[in-house]
Structure formats: structure tokens, C-alpha cells
């Protein structure tokens with residue numbers, strides 16, 4: 001029998017705020033445990049929560065960017081349960097009324113056609129601390145640095161139909177949240193976390209099959225792989241006539257397999273009720289419209305603009321807008337240098353290669369748009385060749401100096417002085433009479449060899465176009 | 478100094494104009510406090526050295542020419558309010574050594590105004606109850622009849638002139654009933670008038686900080702000092718928006734006081750007679766009187782308890798043995814919770830936690846909690862409607878005389894003692910309990926209830942009604 005795959009994703013994203021959700025502690029990663037803590041986020045008696053309005057603004061922005069309806073009146077509820085990583089014995093979360101609901105994202109399905117993925121809810125909540133289990137001995141320690149960090153949870157309806165669709169949904173979601181500066185969405189560092197619910201049903205069947213929950217996937221690739229693995233596992237079970245057990249599974253990166261975490265999907269009774277210590281969150285239509293107007297241009301719109309306005313190929317536009325940082329970098333360059341295609345080539349090629357090898361973001365590296373433009377201008381002015389420029393970019397990037405300084409220090413200025421070049425050409429011709437003969441005899445390739453010899457003599461500093469021109473003039477055509 | 482007839486305002490005046498010093502005043506009251514504490518068990522901790530140090534600082538300020546509204550006034554604080562540098566026990570043996578790194582906003586405002594904290598008073602298990610019979614330190618005794626409880630240890634301390642002002646929490650009526658039982662004046666302000674930062678409350682929706690003293694002037698002086706907006710307590714934003722009708726002239730002729738004929742019928746004959754006599758006295762003072770009734774009193778009491786249980790189960794969750802409490806060795810997490818919570822909570826705190834857990838559980842939420850929320854709304858509406866017709870309401874505060882220390886009372890009957898106080902808490906209204914007479918040589922007070930933020934009117938009206946405050950005849954000293 002053929003089965004249809006049904007996937008729903010729950011994504012937790014840490015918000016980029018200065019402080020935690022309910023206290024003034026910094027929302028910043030530190031390695032040393034329990035540094036970013038105060039009586040509030042440690043759950044001391046008598047300390048009340050103070051809502052961080054920056055987090056509310058971020059949640060509003062994210063909800064709008066995900067096409068959600070906005071609740072003008074919402075509030076926080078307590079999810080009560082015992083675990084050492086939650087200091088108050090409850091987690092504050094928007095359980096009853098999420099700030100955003102009924103949103104959607106449009107992604108490409110497996111056939112390349114647009115498809116709407118419905119987003120059920122976007123709600124705010126506070127993060128928990130971290131348990132650290134001592135390697136030896138029988139103690140566990142708690143680090144509350146992360147406790148109280150603001151999160152939003154974004155839950156899709158069960159609209160995804162394949163691991164590929166799931167990955168594309170995540171990529172699009174990440175792009176949007178980064179574009180809106182809501183989160184840095186670094187899955188490896190835990191600022192974006194994803195759980196998946198998967199089930200299979202016979203093709204055409206309206207009812208959902210028994211689902212399993214997948215956890216602990218720490219890259220988009222791992223999400224895709226674990227889903228593939230889990231779908232195959234469920235399909236094998238169903239085909240053999242057995243039933244899928246509802247349970248929580250953990251993706252194990254080492255063995256590339258899923259491992260049962262909890263025998264049964266425990267229906268937690270969180271005993272939720274509305275928090276009596278926080279005031280409700282009241283937004284006006286005006287607040288919402290202001291936030292909507294402030295939304296930045298999204299990746300797809302930006303890419304379309306690059307194609308229309310700058311005449312860039314779709315491929316270039318797609319790569320440049322894949323991260324807001326790269327797109328911002330590109331646009332900053334264009335403010336100083338009016339050749340979009342050349343700029344794009346350099347950003348997509350050499351600049352990205354340097355970013356990848358250092359792991360830096362465009363706004364973190366010292367090689368700023370003005371530096372790239374300086375380099376491009378030197379090429380245009382024929383001060384250096386394109387080939388040398390690649391080398392200059394790498395050195396300037398790594399040393400943190402300007403490209404002009406690299407060129408000057410290394411004596412890389414291109415030779416465009418005609419008389420100087422002529423001397424070298426005469427020398428090369430006299431040393432390679434065979435090649436000259438061959439060329440005259442009709443072997444066009446030999447010209448290339450001679451140009452190469454001139455470049456070698458000048459250590460690559462000769463202007464190749466000029467060399468070509470002069471050679472032709474001297475050996476005649 | 479004759480403390481029996483001393484008021485806080487008079488004491489501050491004496492310190493400010495140099496008749497005496499804060500140090501002298503505090504030294505004398507500490508002696509008195511220590512002697513009486515052997516008989517009354519009102520204080521858990523008398524902070525002698527700390528108080529003398531504070532007093533010296535006040536004298537220095539006064540000497541430098543500052544006028545402090547409460548200069549040198551000895552203040553006692555219930556032991557569920559955190560004070561910097563003084564231990565806070567919350568009425569639990571597990572908190573013997575807990576010193577908070579922060580002080581309650583209300584306490585710090587008092588000390589900033591020159592008041593001196595002389596100690597922390599006795600209270601029930603986790604601050605839950607209005608008898609102090611569940612205190613690990615044993616009950617506080619009533620200065621009028623040492624075989625009976627005081628209800629509120631601080632009210633007893635004010636009655637016996639161990640201190641001049643007392644700051645305490647009131648949820649279902651502990652403060653008001655204590656004032657009634659001890660023959661002093663107790664004010665529970667509107668929720669939002671006083672910051673609760675630093676108060677551990679078992680029920681966040683109702684726990685409020687109030688003032689007990691032996692004169693209306695002292696209540697007013699302390700209220701002016703402690704009230705106001707505080708970013709650390711979201712509820713005080715309401716006060717910032719509405720603000721009190723300060724300096725509203727209280728002319729009896731234009732004030733209409735509601736008298737609850739139907740409710741009076743619920744009282745025992747002696748208490749009923751007292752109410753009726755009070756009515757005559759009030760009428761004689763020139764106030765207009767009119768009849769009112771409340772149909773939802775019994776339902777309000779139940780709703781109050783259901784919501785308070787639910788919040789208690791959640792508010793006490795933070796005491797899980799990880800950061801607070803006496804975390805003994807445990808094999809696993811469940812054992813750790815079991816051991817430490819059993820040590821932290823007495824019978825009443827445990828009972829209410831369990832009730833609250835039950836009430837919020839799946840299925841029960843709708844059956845109990847949601848119903849209680851609906852009643853809450855109806856009760857607010859009923860009080861608002863009644864207060865449309867009257868400026869103030871006269872209500873009983875207690876149903877019976879304070880219990881005998883040796884008496885074992887069923888917990889349900891104790892809950893019913895709150896029939897007149899808890900509904901006022903539910904309605905979020907300010908209430909002042911004032912002594913009006915005696916039953917069996919024991920003082921009995923009644924409540925004046927007003928509109929939100931009408932504390933000044935309550936105090937003004939009370940000052941015209943209260944007969945001379947009597948001193949308990951058994952207190953020789």
C-alpha cells in the first residue's frame with residue numbers, strides 16, 4: 001500500500017533581546033555557569049516577574065512576518081511541573097492565547113510548485129536552565145544562565161508531506177527570523193530548536209495515523225535525515241501489518257538512527273492557569289500597524305528586486321539574499337560602486353569563500369564593503385589584475401588591513417607602462433623563436449603561451465590585455 | 478517614655494524636634510519588646526543590634542537637619558516580608574538561615590522615612606492562615622486573653638505597644654481579623670496601591686501588604702510613605718493610572734455608609750448587638766446610613782479558596798529543595814522533592830498545595846477553577862453595584878472570638894471564618910478594620926470597605942467613628 005507522510009514542526013527560537021524575559025539579566029551566552037542570574041530568574045520568594053517589552057516587540061514582528069493574526073489582548077500562563085532546570089516550579093508561557101495565530105508560509109513542494117504551510121500559533125515563553133550531569137559520581141548540577149531567556153515557539157499545522165518540504169520550511173523560517181532581526185537562529189548553538197511530529201496514513205485517508213515525536217536534531221540536515229529514517233521505519237512497520245507506537249524518539253547523530261526516549265508519549269498535565277503576577281499584554285491596532293510598516297523586505301522580495309533592478313541572474317539574487325547579512329553587504333557595496341554583476345561575482349565567489357573558511361558573518365569580518373569596493377576600483381584602474389586581486393582579497397581579509405595596503409606592501413601594482421612591457425616582450429620573443437614561428441604558421445595557441453611567458457617574467461603584474469595587444473603588434477598578425 | 482499612649486506620629490515628632498533620640502526610643506522599646514515577648518510569643522526575631530544601628534543612622538540624619546516623617550518609629554514586620562540583612566523564615570523550619578539579598582519595597586520605604594525595624598513577627602506555616610497556631614514557633618498569644626490566639630502576631634504587638642506600626646500581608650483577612658481580635662486598626666489597601674516586591678505570598682491574586690497601628694493618623698502616615706508605583710510589581714501600574722483621591726475632605730454629612738441588615742442576621746447574637754450599636758454610633762456621628770445586601774457572599778468565599786488553593790500549589794513549587802529548603806541526600810529527584818518539601822511545609826501548606834493541584838488538574842479545571850473565575854467576575858460586579866449606591870460599606874470582620882490556644886478546629890470551619898473578609902479581597906477593594914466594642918471583655922472590630930484607591934476616605938471616616946483605643950488590661954508593663 002502507498003502511504004502519505006504527515007509532518008508537523010514545532011520550532012523554538014531564542015529572541016535577540018538585551019535582557020531576559022522577566023528580569024534585567026543579560027540575554028547573552030556565557031560559558032561560566034550561573035553568571036547571568038538574579039533573584040528573579042532564580043525564583044527567589046517575593047520577587048515578581050517584570051515583562052521585557054523588547055521581547056514582546058520581537059514576538060509581534062515575527063508573528064507579522066509569518067502572516068499571523070495578532071491577539072491585541074494576550075497574557076502569560078503558568079505551566080506547572082517539577083524539574084530542577086525551571087527555578088519557579090512553573091514555566092511562564094502563552095498557553096491560552098498566543099500573540100500570533102493562523103499564519104502561513106509559502107514554500108516550494110517537492111515538484112517545485114508553491115505550497116502553503118499553515119502556522120497554527122506563535123507564542124512567547126521563557127527558556128529553562130541546563131542540567132549538567134557530572135561524569136563521575138552521582139550528582140547533577142544546574143546552570144540557570146539560560147533560565148528566563150525569551151523564546152517564541154512556532155507551531156505548524158500537519159501540512160508538511162516530506163523531509164525535503166520540512167527542510168525548505170525551516171530554511172525559509174530561519175531566513176525570515178534572521179531578516180527581521182528577531183533571532184540569530186543558530187541551530188548548532190541552540191538558538192533555534194526543532195521537534196517534529198511524524199505519522200503515515202494510507203493515501204487518500206482523511207484520518208491521521210499514530211504519530212511519533214522526534215527530538216534532538218541539531219541541524220537542518222539532521223532534521224531531514226531523521227525524518228527520512230523515521231518515515232522508513234514507520235512504513236516498514238505498517239507494511240508488516242503492525243502498528244506504530246506513539247512515542248518520543250531521539251535522533252542519534254553518531255549512529256544516524258532514532259532511539260526511544262520515552263516509552264509512551266506522556267500526556268503531561270501541566271495544570272495551566274493564567275499568571276496572576278503579570279499584567280496582560282495589551283496592544284493597539286496602531287502598535288500592530290507600526291510594527292507591520294517596520295517589517296524589513298523579505299528574502300524573496302529582495303531577490304526579485306535584484307533581478308529586476310540590477311539585472312542579476314536569478315542564481316546570483318538567490319545566493320545574495322540567502323542571508324540578510326550578505327544582502328546588506330551587497331547593497332552597501334552598491335552605494336559606493338555601480339556595477340552590480342561584478343560586485344555580485346566577487347561577493348558570491350572570493351568573499352563568501354573567506355567567510356566560510358573563517359566562520360564569520362559579513363558584519364563580523366574586518367573586510368568591509370568599502371574594502372571590497374577599493375579592490376574593485378583598483379582592478380578597474382588596471383592597477384592590479386583580477387587574478388592578483390583574488391590573492392589581495394584573501395590577504396586583506398585575513399590580516400584585517402585594506403587591500404591597497406596589501407598591494408603596496410607586496411609590490412603588486414600592475415605594469416601598464418608600455419615601454420617597460422615592450423622590453424620584456426622582446427626578451428620573450430628572442431628566447432622562444434619556435435613559438436613565434438608556430439604562431440605565424442597559424443597556431444593561434446602559441447600566442448597564449450607567449451602571453452604566459454610575459455606574465456611569468458613580470459610575476460603576474462603585467463596587464464594581460466596590454467600584453468596581448470603589444471605582442472600582436474610586435475610579431476605581426 | 479510612655480509607650481501605652483504613644484502614637485507613631487507623636488514619636489516621630491519627638492525625635493524630629495529633639496525631645497528624644499531614635500536611639501533612646503528604640504532602646505526602651507526593645508527592652509519592653511523582649512520582656513513582653515516572653516509572655517506573648519509575638520516575635521520570631523527581635524533584631525536588637527540591627528535596630529540600634531538603624532536608630533543611630535536616623536539620629537545622624539535628624540541632627541543634620543533632615544525631617545523624617547517616621548523618624549525613630551519602631552516598626553515590626555511579618556516574617557513573610559523580606560528584609561535586607563535580617564533572616565526571613567516564612568513560617569517554615571526550612572528557612573531558618575535564609576537571608577534575602579533584597580528587601581521588600583514597602584519595608585525599605587518605611588526605613589527610608591526614618592522608621593526602625595525592630596524585628597520579625599510570628600506567623601502561620603508558610604504564612605498561610607490567620608491564627609498562628611501552625612507556626613513552628615508556637616502561636617502568638619492575645620494580649621487581652623493569653624489563653625486565646627491573637628490571630629495576627631503583629632496586631633498583638635501593636636496592642637501591647639511592643640511596636641508602633643506593623644507591616645503585614647493580608648490575603649483572606651489575616652490582618653483585619655488580627656486587628657479585630659486585638660483591638661487595633663488594620664488597613665488592607667487596594668491591590669496596586671502598595672508594591673508587593675519582596676513579599677512572599679501564597680496567593681498572588683489576593684496577597685497584599687497592609688498596615689496595623691493604634692491610631693488612624695499613624696495608618697495614614699505609613700500609607701503615604703509606602704504607597705506608589707514600583708516597576709518591580711506590575712499591579713502598581715494601576716495606581717499610577719488611577720491615583721488616589723488624596724486630601725478628599727471627609728464630611729460625615731455627605732458620606733453614605735451602607736449597612737448590611739441581611740448579613741448581620743448571620744452573626745451570633747453578641748456580635749449582632751455590637752454591629753447594631755456601631756450603627757447607632759455612626760449615625761450619631763452624622764453619617765448617612767442606607768441598607769445594602771450582598772447575595773454572593775458564600776459563593777465568593779468558595780471562589781476565593783479555590784483560586785487561592787490553585788495559586789498556592791503553584792507559588793510553593795519553587796521550594797523544591799534545589800535552591801531553598803533543606804536538601805538532604807536523595808537517591809533520585811522524586812526522593813529529593815519528597816524529603817525537602819516534607820521538611821519545608823507543615824500540614825496546612827501541604828493540604829492547600831494538594832487541593833490546588835487537584836483543582837487545576839485536567840477535567841477539574843473546568844469544574845472548579847473556571848467556575849471560580851466566573852464567580853470572581855460576578856462578585857466584583859456585585860460590589861461595584863453596591864458601591865454605586867454607597868460611598869462606604871460597613872461589614873463584620875469576624876464571626877467569632879479568637880479561638881482558645883488549646884482548641885482543635887476543623888480546617889473547613891477555619892476557612893468559614895473568612896466569610897466577611899475574603900470576599901472583599903476577591904473584589905480587590907480597600908478595607909479598614911476598626912475596633913468598635915467588646916464581646917466577653919474581648920475587643921471586636923468591623924470593616925469599612927471602600928471603592929478602589931479610596932483609602933484616604935476610609936481612614937478619614939474611621940477617625941470619626943473610632944472610640945478611644947483601649948489598652949489590654951492584662952498587659953502590665
Ligand SMILES: [Zn+2]
Nearest residue numbers: 023025038041
Ligand atoms: Zn535574572
